[in-house]
Amino acid sequence: MSAASFTARRGLATRAVLYAILALFAVVYLMPLYVMLTTSFKTLEEIHQGNMLALPGEWTLDPWREAWGSACIGLECNGVHGYFFNSIKIVVPAVLISGLLGAFNGYVLTKWKFRGHKIVFGLMLFSCFIPFQIILLPMARVLGILHLANSTGGLVLVHIVYGIGFTTLFFRNFYASFPDELVRAAQLDGAGFFTIFFRILLPASVPIIVVTIIWQFTNVWNDFLFGVSFASGDSAPITVALNNLVNSSTGVKAYNVNMAAAMVAAVPTLIVYILAGKYFLRGLMSGSVKG
């Protein structure tokens, strides 16, 4: 046997082992999703038979309908759909406003530098490292003063404030590698502060906009702590509703309904990732490495 083919065979063997391990991890990783999905399409009787990994013998959409429209959360039996739209009402303005503010901050911090811009950026960066739990009490007090307690509006504010640090970091790093000459050229052409931002920089920022949207959307949508602390009852986001649904102690545990509700809660983030995922890495890399 020649040395070359020996190494080739050894390469092949290594590769096989590698793929086997990767496949194993993939299976382990995907197993919960598989169980969730199959369970959500099963009837309760089938679940009680105990074979968790089996495909549904009889496919049914009833658990999904119930989760969406008639499952009991607390005292109301209207399903999760109301809370789903609560989450939408929180996520959309929170993502857009924090993103826009972050973009503005990044623009000013790189293209209209002022004395002390580094300190300002440092402080904003610092806000990324503040744990959620620390700000619960002061934030509750602030929301009370602003009369925003127990409302989706209050949650929007919390998420905007918490998000600005991250969005500013993203946009600042992205705009740091954006050529200054373009801004100068636009100035000579007669464009002002906002025109330069909206006409020159923002249209060239698609990758970082995608990153910001994914990041903010996932964080805000999946947030539980702020939701459970600052909004209750009808204004709660879906994560809180899901928790209440699963923890409702009346009657039999409807695993299929719980799974369907969990899937409903997870779908929007999945969609965002699938639609925008290919930009995500590209955007994360840009700005960090000049290229």
Next chain:
Amino acid sequence: MSFLHINNVHKRFGETHVLKGIDIAIEQGDFLVLVGPSGCGKSTLLNMIAGLDSISEGELLLDGRRINDVHPSRRDIAMVFQSYALYPSMTVAGNIGFGLEMRKVPRKQRREAIDRVAKLLQIENLLDRKPGQLSGGQRQRVAMGRALVRDPQLFLFDEPLSNLDAKLRVDMRTEIKQLHQRLGTTIVYVTHDQIEAMTLASRIAVMRGGELQQLGTPQAVYDDPNNLFVAGFMGSPSMNLVKARIVEQDGLPVAQVATDASTLTLPVVRDRNALRDWCDRDVILGLRPEAITDPASANHREGNIHEAELPVALVEPTGADLYVVTTLGGTHVNARMRPGTPLRPGERTRFAFDVSRMVVFDPESERRIRDERVTETTPIGETA
């Protein structure tokens, strides 16, 4: 009153004094090239004219109007940037028309103006493309179109050709020159390339270390340099600078240069009066390579040719010319001879020196030793 008047302009960044009192005045239709090594402050000066850098001290007058504190967009100035600075998300037409759009020019007029400029620059077929889809030369044209379309009083070019490959650079250089001749616009152009400066300019301003070394026509700067720096910077191959000694002979100053065997005596034709004071002192002679030739190529009509036999150290054919290197005053000296002159290193041959083109410098101050007179090559700050 001159059209663009840069009056004793200073620039300081904190402690560093970047521009130390620049005085330049040009007329309408002039093509001023600011040339100098990197870090000489030429780009800073250009940015100050554009309004992108503030002026620490001094005055900037455009067509009689003081523009020190006028916003860049209101100076009636357009600029072509080194990186072209095309707006990446806009089409070529959008890029060219952006300045007009910002000035609220109606869409129809804008379209006409864009088409006119596109035709002038032969980029009509590119109008719908994005900058990312263009080659370097095309981007360059679009950047020029963006400046031209506004029909400003003054054009600024910041090393516009430095990102192009050698051949394209020469083509674009010709094109910029033609454009200037056709449109008769006033241009301030920054480059570190002295050939660009020579070919394009109607006025050259040579700068070094934040100071203006010389302002004049290309020929004047080339033939009549103010100091050693200008002499060495302008021209390629550069001027031969040779150590020599001025002595008096028959009542006239002559220059003596050490050769391999003896001493070469060159009569002084220019700046005789000033050089009388330099007798028995060391100087530096400046002779362009084309002022040292083979005797047959020399221009004998003026009677200023002085011949000498010298050893050949090196022969460098370029095709068009043959550069022959010999040693004078301890340094290598380039002579330009006819191509095909049969010469080999080690041989001796006759060199013809055109002494009417010889200039002399003070080795201490590095300044030119010249007769007292007011010429256009003197910076205006000194004559005013």
